Amino acid sequence: MTNALQQLKAHQKKVIRLSEISAILDWDQLTYMPTGAAADRADQQTTIQMLIHDLSVNPEVGHLLDACAAAVSSQQADSDDVALVRVSKRDYDLATKVPSNLIEELVGHSSMAYEVWVQARKQSDFSLFSPVLRKTVELNKRLADCLGYVEHPYDALVNQHEPGMTAAKLRQLFAELRPALVSLVADIGEAPQVNSEFLHGHFPIERQQELTINAVRTLGYDTNRGRQDKTVHPFCTSFSHNDVRITTRYDEQMIGGALYASLHEAGHAMYEQGLPAHLKLTALCRAASSGVHESQSRLWENMVGRGREFCSYFLPTLQHYFPEAFSKVTAEELYRAVNRVEPSLIRVEADEVTYNLHIILRFELEVAMLEGKLDVDDLPDAWDAALHEMLGITPPTDTEGCLQDVHWSSGFGGFPAYTLGNLIAAQLWHTIQRDIPDLSACIATGNCTPLLAWLRDKVHSQGARLDPMDLVEHATGEALNSTYLINYLNGKYRDIYGL
Amino acid sequence: MTNALQQLKAHQKKVIRLSEISAILDWDQLTYMPTGAAADRADQQTTIQMLIHDLSVNPEVGHLLDACAAAVSSQQADSDDVALVRVSKRDYDLATKVPSNLIEELVGHSSMAYEVWVQARKQSDFSLFSPVLRKTVELNKRLADCLGYVEHPYDALVNQHEPGMTAAKLRQLFAELRPALVSLVADIGEAPQVNSEFLHGHFPIERQQELTINAVRTLGYDTNRGRQDKTVHPFCTSFSHNDVRITTRYDEQMIGGALYASLHEAGHAMYEQGLPAHLKLTALCRAASSGVHESQSRLWENMVGRGREFCSYFLPTLQHYFPEAFSKVTAEELYRAVNRVEPSLIRVEADEVTYNLHIILRFELEVAMLEGKLDVDDLPDAWDAALHEMLGITPPTDTEGCLQDVHWSSGFGGFPAYTLGNLIAAQLWHTIQRDIPDLSACIATGNCTPLLAWLRDKVHSQGARLDPMDLVEHATGEALNSTYLINYLNGKYRDIYGL
Numbered sequence: 001m002t003n004a005l006q007q008l009k010a011h012q013k014k015v016i017r018l019s020e021i022s023a024i025l026d027w028d029q030l031t032y033m034p035t036g037a038a039a040d041r042a043d044q045q046t047t048i049q050m051l052i053h054d055l056s057v058n059p060e061v062g063h064l065l066d067a068c069a070a071a072v073s074s075q076q077a078d079s080d081d082v083a084l085v086r087v088s089k090r091d092y093d094l095a096t097k098v099p100s101n102l103i104e105e106l107v108g109h110s111s112m113a114y115e116v117w118v119q120a121r122k123q124s125d126f127s128l129f130s131p132v133l134r135k136t137v138e139l140n141k142r143l144a145d146c147l148g149y150v151e152h153p154y155d156a157l158v159n160q161h162e163p164g165m166t167a168a169k170l171r172q173l174f175a176e177l178r179p180a181l182v183s184l185v186a187d188i189g190e191a192p193q194v195n196s197e198f199l200h201g202h203f204p205i206e207r208q209q210e211l212t213i214n215a216v217r218t219l220g221y222d223t224n225r226g227r228q229d230k231t232v233h234p235f236c237t238s239f240s241h242n243d244v245r246i247t248t249r250y251d252e253q254m255i256g257g258a259l260y261a262s263l264h265e266a267g268h269a270m271y272e273q274g275l276p277a278h279l280k281l282t283a284l285c286r287a288a289s290s291g292v293h294e295s296q297s298r299l300w301e302n303m304v305g306r307g308r309e310f311c312s313y314f315l316p317t318l319q320h321y322f323p324e325a326f327s328k329v330t331a332e333e334l335y336r337a338v339n340r341v342e343p344s345l346i347r348v349e350a351d352e353v354t355y356n357l358h359i360i361l362r363f364e365l366e367v368a369m370l371e372g373k374l375d376v377d378d379l380p381d382a383w384d385a386a387l388h389e390m391l392g393i394t395p396p397t398d399t400e401g402c403l404q405d406v407h408w409s410s411g412f413g414g415f416p417a418y419t420l421g422n423l424i425a426a427q428l429w430h431t432i433q434r435d436i437p438d439l440s441a442c443i444a445t446g447n448c449t450p451l452l453a454w455l456r457d458k459v460h461s462q463g464a465r466l467d468p469m470d471l472v473e474h475a476t477g478e479a480l481n482s483t484y485l486i487n488y489l490n491g492k493y494r495d496i497y498g499l
Numbered sequence: 500m501t502n503a504l505q506q507l508k509a510h511q512k513k514v515i516r517l518s519e520i521s522a523i524l525d526w527d528q529l530t531y532m533p534t535g536a537a538a539d540r541a542d543q544q545t546t547i548q549m550l551i552h553d554l555s556v557n558p559e560v561g562h563l564l565d566a567c568a569a570a571v572s573s574q575q576a577d578s579d580d581v582a583l584v585r586v587s588k589r590d591y592d593l594a595t596k597v598p599s600n601l602i603e604e605l606v607g608h609s610s611m612a613y614e615v616w617v618q619a620r621k622q623s624d625f626s627l628f629s630p631v632l633r634k635t636v637e638l639n640k641r642l643a644d645c646l647g648y649v650e651h652p653y654d655a656l657v658n659q660h661e662p663g664m665t666a667a668k669l670r671q672l673f674a675e676l677r678p679a680l681v682s683l684v685a686d687i688g689e690a691p692q693v694n695s696e697f698l699h700g701h702f703p704i705e706r707q708q709e710l711t712i713n714a715v716r717t718l719g720y721d722t723n724r725g726r727q728d729k730t731v732h733p734f735c736t737s738f739s740h741n742d743v744r745i746t747t748r749y750d751e752q753m754i755g756g757a758l759y760a761s762l763h764e765a766g767h768a769m770y771e772q773g774l775p776a777h778l779k780l781t782a783l784c785r786a787a788s789s790g791v792h793e794s795q796s797r798l799w800e801n802m803v804g805r806g807r808e809f810c811s812y813f814l815p816t817l818q819h820y821f822p823e824a825f826s827k828v829t830a831e832e833l834y835r836a837v838n839r840v841e842p843s844l845i846r847v848e849a850d851e852v853t854y855n856l857h858i859i860l861r862f863e864l865e866v867a868m869l870e871g872k873l874d875v876d877d878l879p880d881a882w883d884a885a886l887h888e889m890l891g892i893t894p895p896t897d898t899e900g901c902l903q904d905v906h907w908s909s910g911f912g913g914f915p916a917y918t919l920g921n922l923i924a925a926q927l928w929h930t931i932q933r934d935i936p937d938l939s940a941c942i943a944t945g946n947c948t949p950l951l952a953w954l955r956d957k958v959h960s961q962g963a964r965l966d967p968m969d970l971v972e973h974a975t976g977e978a979l980n981s982t983y984l985i986n987y988l989n990g991k992y993r994d995i996y997g998l
Contacts, residue, residue: 014546017542017543017546018546020539020543021520021524021543021546021547024523024524024527024543025520025523028523028527032531032726032728033742034722034723034724034725034726034741034742034744035723036721036723036724036741036742037724037738037739037741037742039741040519040738040739040741040742041738041742043516044516044519044520044523044738044739047513047516047517047520048520051550222535223533224533224534224535225533225535225536226533227531227533229531239536239539239540239543240536240539240543242533242535242536242538242539243532243533243535243536243539243540245533
């Protein structure tokens with residue numbers, strides 16, 4: 001019977017190694033690949049992806065999982081083996097529940113829809129994208145039916161990213177969050193704006209590279225098991241917990257973008273570097289969910305990197321690399337500048353407060369489209385109305401409105417992870433401050449070791465043993481709720497803006 | 500019956516895509532991979548290599564090849580399909596003739612022997628390496644027996660790199676070459692040495708990067724389908740003819756190393772970029788042999804890059820990037836400096852004339868060991884004696900003598916390709932000068948297009964359709980012989996040294 005578990009692990013090792021290899025091809029494509037290689041790279045990826053798919057849906061894995069379930073039935077419910085069989089079964093179900101013709105249709109649609117989206121966005125012409133989006137809605141309904149759900153088709157879709165999450169739970173969390181944020185944004189709008197002019201100027205790329213590497217090493221990102229490169233869109237990718245790479249983007253006229261992109265990606269990367277080594281190359285040696293992953297990036301980017309203590313610690317480093325821009329700036333001025341709040345149209349450029357409203361807006365609209373309560377053709381008006389209600393601003397064109405994100409070219413259910421990440425980060429942060437009384441003093445001297453150790457223990461080393469909501473409850477002592485994010489944002493920003 | 504050919508091509512496409520992926524992993528490892536990732540990368544490589552091996556030795560491929568042979572039996576002997584079946588059959592035989600336990604023994608020995616070689620070389624202690632080398636000899640004898648040969652076991656080994664080549668043919672070529680080179684080197688030793696001091700100084704890496712990219716683009720290396728990075732040992736690697744990358748190494752105190760390493764690797768790369776697109780992803784879409792590959796790198800590096808015309812054309816570029824070093828240098832001085840000949844101990848640092856003697860020495864010694872005429876323990880003495888006879892110098896220690904190269908940690912039969920490359924390059928060069936009357940004038944204005952077009956037509960676009968010796972005869976009108984290299988070197992160097 002143990003034999004079945006060993007066979008399962010051997011199978012997973014092979015699939016995971018192939019997935020790592022696929023990630024290496026992706027990284028190369030986004031960093032150094034010459035332009036002429038695009039078509040061949042796509043085919044190389046297809047070769048690997050087909051191998052992974054064939055292995056993943058092999059019916060023998062199903063039989064193996066049945067044998068494993070029997071083999072671990074006498075073990076403790078919280079043992080690694082029991083968790084491994086549970087998570088592996090869910091992976092297998094997700095991989096096999098959807099018939100291959102629907103998968104092909106989804107892949108084909110997604111790549112076609114992407115091209116249409118690029119054109120529609122370029123020309124700011126929603127009528128181009130509308131029929132494609134209608135098809136996205138239809139395919140996602142069919143996908144949800146295949147995956148299965150109890151209450152709401154959205155549950156099936158969000159479950160792909162967040163095991164155990166439901167539309168009802170999201171609605172409840174967002175219903176609490178939304179009015180608190182709208183009110184905070186409105187109050188900030190009445191207050192005098194903070195000065196962030198000194199973040200703009202001339203910042204040579206090479207010095208930004210050195211500065212950002214210095215910053216991510218301070219947090220605890222291990223560059224012997226990682227590296228940072230330049231890309232158009234920053235990301236983190238892992239080829240094993242010994243090779244977790246990040247990328248950032250540089251703007252010679254602005255220093256904040258690269259710095260906080262690096263801190264964000266380093267947060268993701270430290271999670272990957274801290275995954276449980278003893279479960280390496282199994283289905284448990286990965287993040288609990290997209291939302292938990294995002295909690296790590298946001299905690300390091302915002303709670304730490306945009307915190308008063310880190311600003312105070314890091315200012316001399318900024319002054320060393322860019323003496324002209326920062327020699328006369330105080331730590332408090334830096335802190336206020338990197339926390340400037342301003343209603344804006346584009347999600348990826350939004351600040352810590354308004355960001356979640358962008359997500360809630362998308363969640364509400366995609367659920368409404370899925371339920372048939374919002375017709376696809378009415379999306380632009382619904383978008384503009386909701387944005388105006390939340391932030392008091394209106395996009396001049398759909399390019400800055402409902403055409404700004406690529407996500408709806410392929411699937412629904414991915415957006416909530418961003419705000420779940422912020423909710424989880426705030427709840428973890430509250431607990432961490434209780435558990436590490438001298439946290440502020442540590443960060444103020446550039447010592448992030450106690451914080452990283454806490455996250456290693458409570459989050460990283462858990463891998464995917466626990467479902468995300470169980471992980472949060474296990475780490476913080478209570479179920480995920482909106483109190484901590486609301487309190488954190490109100491506390492921080494009412495102080496900064498003197499409200 | 501056509502169906503068998505289609506199946507063969509589908510099979511090769513998969514194997515070749517996996518080999519390309521393996522090459523991407525290698526490139527990343529040698530350029531950007533963080534140090535901590537070494538063990539995981541080795542395992543990722545093993546995963547891919549095992550997939551490739553399992554596909555390559557699958558007995559179904561043998562049956563398929565039989566069916567293909569029948570299917571093409573009525574086609575012209577020089578058709579692509581006939582060549583494809585012939586080359587694929589040879590690949591399959593090479594992959595299946597050696598039993599898997601011998602392969603394992605070879606792989607295991609090679610990795611152990613490499614570590615021993617590193618230590619022996621570091622300590623300059625041949626007695627450490629001697630037992631390992633004895634085993635290398637024994638394993639290579641067994642390998643030759645498995646691969647099969649008519650006259651000499653060395654034939655089987657060299658055939659892995661040079662289809663159709665034999666020890667007898669090499670002996671004949673080298674017997675003509677050796678006395679001519681020894682005599683030329685001796686005469687040069689009597690003549691006043693050329694001045695190459697200005698190639699040494701201070702050359703910032705960043706400017707060297709720009710200079711070398713400028714140089715390889717001038718030759719015709721397409722950087723939309725390639726790129727250049729920095730490594731310890733320069734190499735060229737291909738992930739499809741649309742993604743052929745080169746690397747070089749920089750020495751801040753010396754400009755010649757990076758420049759000529761780049762030209763050399765670009766020569767390899769242009770061959771790969773010019774392989775026949777209509778045979779893409781088949782066994783014919785690759786170089787004819789290691790020797791033919793080397794002919795391309797040496798032709799661009801030496802006949803072009805170290806030629807009078809290129810030196811004259813490229814001097815203003817050198818002056819632009821390094822005005823201090825080159826402002827007072829004439830084209831003729833540059834030409835003489837980059838062609839300085841001097842007997843030296845280390846093969847990889849040898850000039851165009853002495854280089855081939857280093858190869859002939861290794862060929863003679865490995866054949867003698869294989870035949871049992873030279874005992875492994877007597878290698879250092881035999882090495883020193885032969886080197887003294889050829890170049891009049893003696894290594895102070897075995898580190899600069901018989902321990903300098905890694906090759907004998909694994910196999911025999913690889914060295915001759917280097918000198919075959921020079922022989923082929925010289926014979927091609929002779930024909931090219933006849934076929935392109937204004938070649939000198941073109942190169943003197945930086946126009947390498949006619950030369951590249953000739954090589955594309957006669958060499959690159961042939962892929963592996965012809966065996967290397969047939970390719971040479973086809974391109975030059977006569978069988979490979981030593982006349983052209985001897986004439987080229989005598990003509991060029993007796994002029995430079997006023998002999």
